[in-house]
Amino acid sequence: MKVNWRSIPWAKNSFAALRAACELSDITFNEVDSPENDITCYSLNSVNEPQFRKEITNAECITIVGGPHPSACWREVRKYADYVVIGEGEFTLPALIAMIASGSDALPAGVVSKDQAVMPNHCVFLPSYPPFTKVRGYTEITRGCPFGCGYCQTPHLFGNHMRHRRIDDIERATRVIPDIRFVTPNALAYGSDGIHLRLDKVEKLFRALAGRRIFFGTFPSEVRPECITDASLDLIKTHCVNRKIHFGAQSGSNHVLQMLRRGHTAEDVMQAYATC
């Protein structure tokens, strides 16, 4: 059975991670520019979803669609896709492909079809999956977020508990990469519960990557403003090459921040700015 991945520039990281996960089940992806037999997989966000809706509707192969938008709006997406993967795909996608290959119609948890819906009942144990293999992506070091900002899909997709990749796995995965950049909801929360920072663990990570070009707290991740302190900035200054840091202010209005359930104030943002 041929399994294809629809090439979408914004979904390169998902491609790298899911390709690596599927390899563990001996499933190989072919990257394609249009849907092809037997199965074509898509990862969509709410910005690009309208662009692919017609293509998926008219596809003459089996279509599997996942990502932030389908996870949130699966009732809408299942009208035009054969299967919708809700939430994390590392375990669910290979299980779904195996189900299709076997001819069964017993959906694995986390999959919705036109007439069945089985909600996710698991979360992925990060150390069980490499962040990427031959197709490189950014190195995801943390998943999940204890905050619940009103506009953000991260806690819905990945849950409220932070899960971290092990330092030796991160070191191994990044050996071949000249510039190391991380995917995480809040880089300075590495090793912690997301609220009580563990800078000792961040430092341990940096020391394991000593001599490498580390970019930390910049694209494709950022940090929360209240995590910016003299101690955290010193750590970055000592071990990393970036001389900028990205933190989300979101609003200068405490009323708006409260409505967004951001969990910090406008004063925290100004304090972070002053500290930088």
Ligand code: SF4
């Ligand atoms: S802190 Fe960041 S990742 Fe967490 S819910 Fe808010 S915006 Fe999303």
